[in-house]
Amino acid sequence: MSSVAPRPFTRTFGLRLATWYATLFVLGSVAIVVLTYALTAASLQQRDQQVIREKLGEYAAAYERGGIDGLADTVRAEQRTAPERLFVRVLDQGAETIVLSQPEGWDPATLELASLRTADGTLVQVGKSSESRDDLLARFRAALGLVTLSIVVIALGGGLLATRSALAPIRALIAAVGRIVDTGRIDARVPLAGTGDALDELTALFNAMQDKIEGLVTAMRGALDNVSHDLRTPLTRLRGTAELALAAQPDAERYREALAECVEESDHVLVMLNTLMDISEAESGAMQLRLAPVALGDVVARAVDLYRDVADAKGVALEVKPGGGVIVDADRTRLEQVAANLIDNAVKYTPAGGRVDVGVRAEDGRAILTVADTGAGIPADELPRIWDRLFRGDTSRTERGLGLGLSLVKAVVEAHGGTVEVQSEPGKGTELTVTLAAG
Amino acid sequence: MRALVVEDDRTIADFVGRGLREAGFAVDQAADGESGLASALHQAYDVAIVDVMLPRRDGLGVIDELRRRGVATPVLILSARRSVDDRVKGLQAGGDDYLTKPFAFAELLARVQALVRRASRAPEPTTLSLDDVELDLLSRRVTRGGTVVELRPREFALLEYLMRNAGKVVSKTMILSHVFEYSFDPQTNVVDVLVSRLREKIDRPFDRKLLHTVRGVGYVLRGA
Numbered sequence: 014m015s016s017v018a019p020r021p022f023t024r025t026f027g028l029r030l031a032t033w034y035a036t037l038f039v040l041g042s043v044a045i046v047v048l049t050y051a052l053t054a055a056s057l058q059q060r061d062q063q064v065i066r067e068k069l070g071e072y073a074a075a076y077e078r079g080g081i082d083g084l085a086d087t088v089r090a091e092q093r094t095a096p097e098r099l100f101v102r103v104l105d106q107g108a109e110t111i112v113l114s115q116p117e118g119w120d121p122a123t124l125e126l127a128s129l130r131t132a133d134g135t136l137v138q139v140g141k142s143s144e145s146r147d148d149l150l151a152r153f154r155a156a157l158g159l160v161t162l163s164i165v166v167i168a169l170g171g172g173l174l175a176t177r178s179a180l181a182p183i184r185a186l187i188a189a190v191g192r193i194v195d196t197g198r199i200d201a202r203v204p205l206a207g208t209g210d211a212l213d214e215l216t217a218l219f220n221a222m223q224d225k226i227e228g229l230v231t232a233m234r235g236a237l238d239n240v241s242h243d244l245r246t247p248l249t250r251l252r253g254t255a256e257l258a259l260a261a262q263p264d265a266e267r268y269r270e271a272l273a274e275c276v277e278e279s280d281h282v283l284v285m286l287n288t289l290m291d292i293s294e295a296e297s298g299a300m301q302l303r304l305a306p307v308a309l310g311d312v313v314a315r316a317v318d319l320y321r322d323v324a325d326a327k328g329v330a331l332e333v334k335p336g337g338g339v340i341v342d343a344d345r346t347r348l349e350q351v352a353a354n355l356i357d358n359a360v361k362y363t364p365a366g367g368r369v370d371v372g373v374r375a376e377d378g379r380a381i382l383t384v385a386d387t388g389a390g391i392p393a394d395e396l397p398r399i400w401d402r403l404f405r406g407d408t409s410r411t412e413r414g415l416g417l418g419l420s421l422v423k424a425v426v427e428a429h430g431g432t433v434e435v436q437s438e439p440g441k442g443t444e445l446t447v448t449l450a451a452g
Numbered sequence: 453m454r455a456l457v458v459e460d461d462r463t464i465a466d467f468v469g470r471g472l473r474e475a476g477f478a479v480d481q482a483a484d485g486e487s488g489l490a491s492a493l494h495q496a497y498d499v500a501i502v503d504v505m506l507p508r509r510d511g512l513g514v515i516d517e518l519r520r521r522g523v524a525t526p527v528l529i530l531s532a533r534r535s536v537d538d539r540v541k542g543l544q545a546g547g548d549d550y551l552t553k554p555f556a557f558a559e560l561l562a563r564v565q566a567l568v569r570r571a572s573r574a575p576e577p578t579t580l581s582l583d584d585v586e587l588d589l590l591s592r593r594v595t596r597g598g599t600v601v602e603l604r605p606r607e608f609a610l611l612e613y614l615m616r617n618a619g620k621v622v623s624k625t626m627i628l629s630h631v632f633e634y635s636f637d638p639q640t641n642v643v644d645v646l647v648s649r650l651r652e653k654i655d656r657p658f659d660r661k662l663l664h665t666v667r668g669v670g671y672v673l674r675g676a
Contacts, residue, residue, distance in 0.1 A: 273668030280668075283554055287636075301537070319632055322606075322645045350636050 027176045034172035035165070042164040046157045053153060057146050058125070065127045068099060068139045073129050076137065081105075084137070085112040100124060100140035106133070116142065123147060182212045190219065199227045229297060236293030243289060244282060251278040288417045291350075295424035302344040302428060306452045309339045309348070309380050310373050316352035317371055320360050328365035331356070334372045341380045342452040347425050352382065354418040355445055359386035362443070375451050382447040390439035399435060422447070453568060454478045456500040458488030458514065459530065460507055464553075468501060471557045472564070475620075485509025492518055497525050498568050501560070504531040504542065512545040519546035526567040528560070556623040558670055580615040583662055583675035585654065587615055596658060606631060607650045614663070614673035623670040647671055 075087040081103070088101050089112075098116035105111055126140040189203040202220045206213055258271030294300035317333045324331035341348070359369040367387040374381050391399060400423045419433075422445075426433050431449035455477040459465040462483075469479045480495070482488035485506040492500055492514070500518075504511040515527050529547040531538055539550045548570075549563050580587040584597040592608060594601045603611060609631045614622065624643040628634050632642070647663070655661050664672050 270667075276668030279554070319634065319642055322649060323642050326645050326648075346636070349634070353634070353636075 027173070027180050030176040030179075031169065031172035034175065035168040038168035038172070039161075039165050042168070043161060046161050050150075050153065050157055054150055057149065058143075061125045061141050061143065061146060062127065065099070065125060065139045065141050068101075069127055069129045069137060072101070072103075072137050072139065073131060076103075076131055076135065081111055081135070088112055088114050100126075100138075100142070102138040102140075104136040104138070106135070108136075111135070120144070182206050182208075182216075186212065186216055186219070193223070199223065199230055232293065232297035236289070236297070239293070240286065240289045243285060247278055247282045247285065251275055251282070254278065285417070288421055292417065292421050292424045295421070295428040298428070300347075300425070300428050302347060304342050304344060306340050307343045307345045307348055308337075309341050309382060309449075310337050312345065312348050313352050313371055313373050313382060316349060316356050319353060320356045324360050324369065327360065327363075329360055329363045330368040331360065332368060332370050334370070339373050339375045339380045340452040341429075341449045343429055343449065347429075351422050351425050351447065354422050355382075355384040355447070358418050359384050359388070359443070359445075362386065362388040364388065367442075378451050380449045380451040382449075383444055385442060385444040387442040390441055390443055391435070391437040392439050393437075396435060396437060400433075419445075453499070454480070454495070454497045455564065456480050456482065456488065456491055456495075456497045456525075458482045458485070458492075458500065458506065458511065459503040460484060460505075461503075464503075464530075467557065468560065471561060475561055475565075477564075483507075485511065485514050489514045489517055492523060492525060493521060498571065499528065499564050500525050501528045501530060501564065502547070504529060504533070504538075512542060512547075515542075515546045524571075526571050528563055528567060530555070556625065556669065558621045558623045559626050561620060562617060562622065562626060580612065582615050582618045582673060583660070585611075585615070585662065587612060594654075596654060599657075601653050603650070603653060606646060607653065610646055610650050611654065611673075614671065618673050618675070621666050621670045621672045626670070 076084040092114045101114040103112040124140045128138040363386040372383045437443040486508045502511040526548045529542040532553045
């Protein structure tokens with residue numbers, strides 16, 4: 014048996030699930046990070062632009078108030094004291110630089126620039142170094158990179174962990190089922206997680222299947238044990254008879270006797286085997302019943318007819334009160350067997366001069382068959398045991414029989430969904446009642 | 453009459469073969485499906501007895517092939533399985549009758565002869581006679597040595613069955629299924645009781661006894 018085969022499946026399945034989970038998570042996170050960065054960068058740039066514009070407005074006003082010189086003075090005075098120096102340039106109509114102020118270590122590449130043309134055509138330019146902003150953004154990028162990296166790690170790790178824990182019940186189920194398959198132990202069950210989810214349902218179903226298999230196997234084993242046990246006695250008799258004849262002096266008549274006994278004994282074994290098989294099949298639910306509407310009265314009349322001569326020969330009055338029109342849904346042959354066994358039993362254990370009454374009636378949608386005799390009755394302590402295989406009461410040991418008749422009756426009736434009951438009073442008689450659903 | 457026995461168990465094949473020879477059949481035997489099929493195809497048999505479980509080709513396969521090739525030899529199927537389904541399967545495959553192991557040879561012989569009779573369509577007699585017993589199937593009247601013997605219906609049925617199989621042993625199971633039409637074994641021997649009743653009427657008042665018990669096997673009606 015291969016218990017290895019299913020395990021790689023969960024491994025790849027878990028990995029696949031984790032990968033999917035991580036990919037989706039990372040993609041979402043990266044989108045958020047990129048958006049955050051873009052918004053931050055844009056808002057920083059906007060702020061710079063605003064500073065420049067304000068300055069431009071101030072300088073334009075200064076120019077209007079004091080002309081070029083006023084503007085130059087304002088610029089110089091301001092730039093000397095300002096915490097952050099700006100780049101300022103004023104150009105006249107001929108594009109000649111009139112005023113120029115620029116911070117030290119100036120890098121024209123990192124310049125945020127805006128310009129304004131006054132009414133007389135003078136151009137005022139104000140620029141701001143974006144170096145600090147770039148610096149900030151660079152640090153922000155680094156931070157975001159770190160965040161992204163940790164997100165990826167968390168996503169992968171978390172995904173693996175999550176799928177691992179999600180798949181744990183499946184893995185447990187597979188392991189448990191695998192163990193059961195490997196060891197062939199049908200009494201093993203998979204413990205329920207108690208979560209009430211689909212996996213629990215699957216586990217419960219598996220356990221239910223296991224119950225069914227166990228029931229069947231146990232019934233079959235039981236049947237096999239019983240059969241092998243029950244056949245030992247007649248086989249011992251068979252063997253003993255043959256052995257005795259062989260060990261004795263050669264004698265044709267004696268051989269003939271022994272052979273006849275052997276044939277009878279082997280017939281006995283066969284009947285027993287068939288009956289035991291019938292009982293086991295009926296008890297385990299393996300008996301194939303050909304259900305059809307059957308008139309219970311007809312079946313009973315036929316069985317009574319079968320035993321009429323036997324009862325007459327024994328001096329037992331066999332009376333029948335068949336209720337016409339009582340229909341049951343049953344396997345006709347099996348039902349005949351039930352009726353015949355019940356009557357057989359009653360006639361067998363009723364002494365000469367006694368009577369056996371067979372009755373059929375319908376009552377509350379049920380069909381009832383009763384077989385009452387005036388035999389010796391069954392002691393109360395033996396009553397529950399009359400259904401056991403091969404049980405024969407002390408009083409009945411002298412009668413010829415298998416001790417299987419009532420077991421078969423019970424098994425077959427129950428296979429039909431009916432019940433058998435017994436009432437008995439020692440010294441007065443026994444009444445057996447079969448109840449079936451009326452069809 | 454020629455019979456073919458296809459059975460791989462030597463002991464069973466031998467006792468069936470010997471029994472059939474004693475009953476007047478010329479018997480050929482085959483121990484596996486292929487050789488059984490070959491024999492059945494190349495020679496004309498009046499009846500074939502075929503086991504279901506055979507090496508090389510199973511019994512149902514043999515019958516199937518025979519029927520496919522238009523060979524109509526009546527076939528009695530032997531099987532160790534007793535379920536109704538197997539019986540139905542066997543008959544569907546083209547078998548004519550079915551017998552479950554273990555079986556009484558008497559029953560096998562009776563079935564084989566019934567198959568041969570059915571195939572040859574011998575006209576049904578209206579009276580049966582054995583020794584000085586006359587049985588009229590139409591008026592259902594029985595006489596022995598000219599004396600009318602009153603029989604009840606079931607006793608008549610038993611006598612008819614025994615007379616049809618005169619000289620051959622019939623088992624209790626055969627009587628049960630043919631006379632009582634029951635297919636299971638009642639525990640008390642109802643057959644014994646019926647036989648002794650019949651014996652009471654047909655034998656007891658007369659000197660010559662016709663109805664004999666063969667212990668362990670069954671009963672036989674034999675003329676003097």
